[in-house]
Amino acid sequence: MSQRQTPPTCEHISQINPAMVPSGDGCKECLETGGRWVHLRVCLICGHVGCCDNSPGKHATKHFHTTQHAIIQSFEPGEDWRWCYVDELFMVGE
Numbered sequence: 733m734s735q736r737q738t739p740p741t742c743e744h745i746s747q748i749n750p751a752m753v754p755s756g757d758g759c760k761e762c763l764e765t766g767g768r769w770v771h772l773r774v775c776l777i778c779g780h781v782g783c784c785d786n787s788p789g790k791h792a793t794k795h796f797h798t799t800q801h802a803i804i805q806s807f808e809p810g811e812d813w814r815w816c817y818v819d820e821l822f823m824v825g826e
Contacts, residue, residue, distance in 0.1 A: 744802040748776045759783040772807035
């Protein structure tokens, strides 16, 4: 008999702020510096909108390293996924 493995879980979900308001319609730092982005991510703890790691600034990941806010969500229309930096866990339809 094979044992069923429990899927990985993220303990940082409890840090999500249900009243979070996005900081704007684009990457905060790129808008301030005239930079550009490929895709946007929003911090589910404080609402910071930053650019993805395919963007030159990689501001969403820089925000995590500065604040330790672990969970982001895609800020792209039609995308419904989250990422936990600490657990390196991809979550769909949360």
